[in-house]
Amino acid sequence: MVIYLGIYDMSQRMGRINNYQHFDKGFFGLMDQLVESTKPESFILLEVSYEAILDSGVNPQSLRGSNTGVYIGLTTYPHSDGYSPDVQPDVSGSIHNVIFKTVYNMKNLYASRISFANDFKGPSLVVDTACSSSLSALTLACNDILLGKADAAIVCGTHMLFEPLISQYLYEFGVCSPRGVSAVFDESADGFVRSEAVVAVFLQRRQDSHRMYAQIVSSRMNVDGRKTVGMLYPSADSQEQLMRETYTLSNIDPKRLTYFEAHATGTKVGDPQEVKAIYNAYCATRTTPLPLGAVKSNIGHSEGSSGLAAVNNFGIGGTNAHVLLEPNYKVETSNSFLIAENIPRIVNICGRTEEAVKYVMDFIQNNPKRVTNDFLALLAPVMRFVPCINSGGMPYRVN
Known part of the structure; x- marks a missing residue:
């Protein structure tokens, strides 16, 4: 059987990570063989997590040995990594090299490697709920901090495109835009555009923070369960229920919401379902407009890491995640300088x-x-x- 695949434009409005091959392995104490055998996104995660800690005004060295957790959200595709075709049992070192490369590219090590390099002692895990992975990871991190299982947390999302065939499959499946345009909330929407993003945030308790961009008021997730339209079809009802639970259980008046950053992939199925949920959950009693935004219209859909680039998230398997953020209202005064x-x-x-x-x-x-x-x-x-x-x-x- 011969399968012919069409070629589609993947270049427009696509977030890309450049110069990913540059990495200061000595700074993180990693050996040459490990760096040469492992995908670049694992090392970018090390860099962005370190930068997130610095940006918070905390010296990463002061966290060594601490109960800091690491939570990584990502999307995996079956057999996308593959195995080396060059295993030669009669060649010395061949099998050893292939095994080394295979083991060190295991996705669970994305979190463990950050914990290892920084000597963190808290929970360290990888979360895969498809496109809602990074916000699911954020929810788990918040829960662990609230329960005292972690004192602080690094939460990351990662998605890099090293397997072009997966992109081609998704285009053939009809979920990606053949024009390469992410037309979010638009009548011309014909699918999403895949993009790359490696993102990290550093979570601390409010009393421990040096620098605060926003406070996580509430973070929750749920799943659609069984749907008559099929497992892959998004559910406005489940998303609405999650939104209501998120603000109700935290005693938040939904009319206080001043902006909604949507998941909004630019698909004819997903966007209307999400907008319906937002309207029912947040706009039923509002007397003023609620602005909607979607960063995917600019950078495309970074799948497993999209939640940390946006705020609302739902995955293709039915797992939804929703977070309410309150900005830091601190204003500069005349004494600031x-x-x-x-x-x-x-x-x-x-x-x-x-x-x-x-x-x-x-x-x-x-x-x-x-x-x-x-x-x-x-x-x-x-x-x-x-x-x-x-x-x-x-x-x-x-x-």
Whole structure:
């Protein structure tokens, strides 16, 4: 049997990750053979999780040995990785190399590798609920922190396209746009556009946080169960029920919602079902419009990591996830620049390269209106470096 597959445009409005082959393995204490045998997204996860901790104003070294959990959301496809066709039993090292490559590309190690490199002692797991994976992971992380099973958490979503045949299958199946256009909420919508994203957020209890972008008010998930229209068909009823439970059990008035970032893939089935759920759950008693947005219209659908790029999520198997966020309302005052403007300060900067140190120093020099008291307060603990046998270290320093 010969199967002919059409060729479709995959390039328009697609989020891509470039220069993924660059990785400072020495910084994370990983050996050459491991790096050469493992997919790049595993190492990008190491980088973005480390960056998320730094961005929170916490020095990652201070978390070593702590009860910090790691929760990774991703989508897997059967046999998409495959096995090496070059196993030669009579060639020394051939089988060993193939086994090494196969084992170190196991998806569960995506979480374990972050825990290993940072010496985290909390839960470490991978979650796959299809497109709702990363928000499902976020919900599990929130629950573990609330129950005291973790003191903090790294939550990640990852999706990179190394198997073009999977994309081709999805186009043939009719779920991807043959035009390569993610026409979210549009009458011309004809499917989603696959995209790449590796995302990480660092969760802490409010009293422990140094820098807060938003507070997770409530995070829940459910599943559609049995549906007469089939397992793969989205359910507006289940999504509506989840939304109502999310705000009702947290005593949140749905009219307080000022913006809804939708899952919205750009499919003729999924978008109407989601909008129906949103309308019934949030707009029945509203007297003002509720703005809807969808980042997929700009970057495409990053599948398992889409929840951390959006907020509402539902997976093809029926697992739905919903999160309510409250922004940090802290507003800059006239005193925000008091120390930075009037009192000379010694700012200690350290980095892995001269370029990295120069970048930070140039930022401080060229952005005086962004060097606030809070900025300096965050910079000081992050740059407080203690040599550690498990770290490549920060050899370049400047004041």
